[in-house]
Amino acid sequence: xxxxxxxxxxxxxxxxxxxxxxxxxxxxxxxxxxxxxxxxxxxxxxxxxxxxxxxxxxxxxxxxxxxxxxxxxxxxxxxxxxxxxxxxxxxxxxxxxxxxxxxxxxxxxxxxxxxxxxxxxxxxxxxxxxxxxxxxxxxxxxxxxxxxxxxxxxxxxxxxxxxxxxxxxxxxxxxxxxxxxxxxxxxxxxxxxxxxxxxxxxxxxxxxxxxxxxxxxxxxxxxxxxxxxxxxxxxxxxxxxxxxxxxxxxxxxxxxxxxxxxxxxxxxxxxxxxxxxxxxxxxxxxxxxxxxxxxxxxxxxxxxxxxxxxx
Amino acid sequence: xxxxxxxxxxxxxxxxxxxxxxxxxxxxxxxxxxxxxxxxxxxxxxxxxxxxxxxxxxxxxxxxxxxxxxxxxxxxxxxxxxxxxxxxxxxxxxxxxxxxxxxxxxxxxxxxxxxxxxxxxxxxxxxxxxxxxxxxxxxxxxxxxxxxxxxxxxxxxxxxxxxxxxxxxxxxxxxxxxxxxxxxxxxxxxxxxxxxxxxxxxxxxxxxxxxxxxxxxxxxxxxxxxxxxxxxxxxxxxxxxxxxxxxxxxxxxxxxxxxxxxxxxxxxxxxxxxxxxxxxxxxxxxxxxxxxxxxxxxxxxxxxxxxxxxxxxxxxxxxxxxxxxxxxxxxxxxxxxxxxxxxxxxxxxxxxxxxxxxxxxxxxxxxxxxxxxxxxxxxxxxxxxxxxxxxxxxxxxxxxxxxxxxxxxxxxxxxxxxxxxxxxxxxxxxxxxxxxxxxxxxxxxxxxxxxxxxxxxxxxxxxxxxxxxxxxxxxxxxxxxxxxxxxxxxxxxxxxxxxxxxxxxxxxxxxxxxxxxxxxxxxxxxxxx
Numbered sequence: 001x002x003x004x005x006x007x008x009x010x011x012x013x014x015x016x017x018x019x020x021x022x023x024x025x026x027x028x029x030x031x032x033x034x035x036x037x038x039x040x041x042x043x044x045x046x047x048x049x050x051x052x053x054x055x056x057x058x059x060x061x062x063x064x065x066x067x068x069x070x071x072x073x074x075x076x077x078x079x080x081x082x083x084x085x086x087x088x089x090x091x092x093x094x095x096x097x098x099x100x101x102x103x104x105x106x107x108x109x110x111x112x113x114x115x116x117x118x119x120x121x122x123x124x125x126x127x128x129x130x131x132x133x134x135x136x137x138x139x140x141x142x143x144x145x146x147x148x149x150x151x152x153x154x155x156x157x158x159x160x161x162x163x164x165x166x167x168x169x170x171x172x173x174x175x176x177x178x179x180x181x182x183x184x185x186x187x188x189x190x191x192x193x194x195x196x197x198x199x200x201x202x203x204x205x206x207x208x209x210x211x212x213x214x215x216x217x218x219x220x221x222x223x224x225x226x227x228x229x230x231x232x233x234x235x236x237x238x239x240x241x242x243x244x245x246x247x248x249x250x251x252x253x254x255x256x257x258x259x260x261x262x263x264x265x266x267x268x269x270x271x272x273x274x275x276x277x278x279x280x281x282x283x284x285x286x287x288x289x290x291x292x293x294x295x296x297x298x299x300x301x302x303x304x305x306x307x308x309x310x311x
Numbered sequence: 312x313x314x315x316x317x318x319x320x321x322x323x324x325x326x327x328x329x330x331x332x333x334x335x336x337x338x339x340x341x342x343x344x345x346x347x348x349x350x351x352x353x354x355x356x357x358x359x360x361x362x363x364x365x366x367x368x369x370x371x372x373x374x375x376x377x378x379x380x381x382x383x384x385x386x387x388x389x390x391x392x393x394x395x396x397x398x399x400x401x402x403x404x405x406x407x408x409x410x411x412x413x414x415x416x417x418x419x420x421x422x423x424x425x426x427x428x429x430x431x432x433x434x435x436x437x438x439x440x441x442x443x444x445x446x447x448x449x450x451x452x453x454x455x456x457x458x459x460x461x462x463x464x465x466x467x468x469x470x471x472x473x474x475x476x477x478x479x480x481x482x483x484x485x486x487x488x489x490x491x492x493x494x495x496x497x498x499x500x501x502x503x504x505x506x507x508x509x510x511x512x513x514x515x516x517x518x519x520x521x522x523x524x525x526x527x528x529x530x531x532x533x534x535x536x537x538x539x540x541x542x543x544x545x546x547x548x549x550x551x552x553x554x555x556x557x558x559x560x561x562x563x564x565x566x567x568x569x570x571x572x573x574x575x576x577x578x579x580x581x582x583x584x585x586x587x588x589x590x591x592x593x594x595x596x597x598x599x600x601x602x603x604x605x606x607x608x609x610x611x612x613x614x615x616x617x618x619x620x621x622x623x624x625x626x627x628x629x630x631x632x633x634x635x636x637x638x639x640x641x642x643x644x645x646x647x648x649x650x651x652x653x654x655x656x657x658x659x660x661x662x663x664x665x666x667x668x669x670x671x672x673x674x675x676x677x678x679x680x681x682x683x684x685x686x687x688x689x690x691x692x693x694x695x696x697x698x699x700x701x702x703x704x705x706x707x708x709x710x711x712x713x714x715x716x717x718x719x720x721x722x723x724x725x726x727x728x729x730x731x732x733x734x735x736x737x738x739x740x741x742x743x744x745x746x747x748x749x750x751x752x753x754x755x756x757x758x759x760x761x762x763x764x765x766x767x768x769x770x771x772x773x774x775x776x777x778x779x780x781x782x783x784x785x786x787x788x789x790x791x792x793x794x795x796x797x798x799x800x801x802x803x804x805x806x807x808x809x810x811x812x813x814x815x816x817x818x819x820x821x822x823x824x825x826x827x828x829x830x831x832x833x834x835x836x837x838x839x840x
Contacts, residue, residue, distance in 0.1 A: 193393030
């Protein structure tokens, strides 16, 4: 047991938590923005996957990591807009449309990779490079913190900055006011002349873009290739974090960080004498437990600040 | 902010306006209406008479199929509420258009937030709201969350919202439906102050007494047309009602004095601990066969919980409920029905009917499993249809066919389906919640007659309503509920005023326990009976 404690308390583990939590954080904020705009983005998973694939391919063929990242994020944002259009223009159920989007992304990415590279597994044959890390001068000399922070990817820094940014967006900006009003009470927003659909489209594009950044991190953060279905359910876990976090930015931040820590723990425990199959279930089991706790607390407290209208 | 208005004539006007919807329904037919500045104009009419549609045309929510809308003396094309707001038209909708998790101030400024470069200056919003509230006399707490303030304050928030947008015309759609008499008086005082400051007010209402109290002139609509505009001073409730329905109709219910027989409903020491909503504390009351007992109270003081407990939808935490000697406290809904309980729920859209199913199916849901409607577990479609046709004619439900889904019916006819089902079951106890909410005068009168008829046939009726006029017109006895407990009991409703009941609803007048439980047997006997 003491070996487990040693692992958890090491700065290497904390650094791993930041790294592993990055896609959860970004995708969860994406889910949060969409949820608060009144459309559940079940398509997070597919948007991440599409961005991961697009990013690796574009970076590989153009030789520019930046171009890859931008294209990946753009594709995910477009998928967010597509989901919004299906919901708003055609009246499709957001959940069904989201599931469809995920299936489409899974198949389309595999097909695209096979078309370009003749490889069914991924883009490991393509040299696509990784996104840059942030080197803050002098940070490495700080004990513990230096080890944790140094060498983290740009996207990781962005993911952690996203929490205050989303909170600021929601509660300080006009767009955030309108977004929350539209998501909670669209009739009220419309009656004061807010263009409800336009706000929802913008929200879903932002949601997709955040999921896209998460996806780009997966294929271009620490590895430099895309693997088929490499998101491995992270989009759904992020969605769980959205609700576990009570639809509030800092709550979602903590929940996503918690899921990240659980996965990092599973990875670290894999090196010890614990059955790996058992360990790899930790994030998923934790998700179920956390959602049950959340539902139980919600039931006791009554309806929380925001009632999830569409889920 | 407002475009300049022309000097001449009306603040708002309609010129030969007709609105035909896509499905061919003509909601408004050739309406000519002028309302001069600084007037309170009431617009009355039955449900479906077109008054709401006309208001939507003024507020840009709908566009006229032909004719012109004039605001400030000039013809306007209103493409949306934004355009109407810019011209100084504000509307307070019947179901309030506020964001529940936002504060009062945030709701007031929503859409026109103060602040620069895309940011919201929250402090300025609070100051603006406080200043507007001060100037207009509409008291609100700017920093309170809307879902935590009273309905009255929510409504004041809505009016402030319009004032903040520099409204010169204010449309109030059934504003008093959810208010207590005292809150209504406060609202009227504020509306008069606004009028004296030059505001033009369009006041939509069903309640003719209030129309007489607040308005300068009354316009009456019927079947999409404007049938008359009269000075309020020259109108009586009776004459207005006659114009609305096109024939002489009075809402005074003729009813013989009740002849209560033995106790049908006996509630003792009823406790209910609510997770959300209102808990109930130690309720004791009886309802005898052949009497109507009204329950008054500000909405949300436990009426919903009480009704649902008595109907079997919730279980009481403690206490006893007996219906004709059957202990129903532990029974499920079917058990309650078996004991002879009928229930007209307050929210007919959610709890009263399966909206997408046919009238015929909705009329048999409580009796589909037994003869004559079913034989050996198989429904007999012919019997179901005959049953529906019988009730449709008995209860004057206006529909082309029993197979029509309930959703397509008007509010009044939908309610008739539910009342027909519940009363035709011949209940010993009828729980009737907000029976006439949102139904028109004709259907209202029909419901009243049916309730009295059920009483005279020996049913015990518990009538829960937010409409004091209705409670006083129908109740043989009246109870007042506040914060989940009974606070007043009137065994004789003759001469009882709305004002006095209103004071009880607010807790100003309270009756002692002796008066509340007078003439009741003890809990122990009740349990053994």
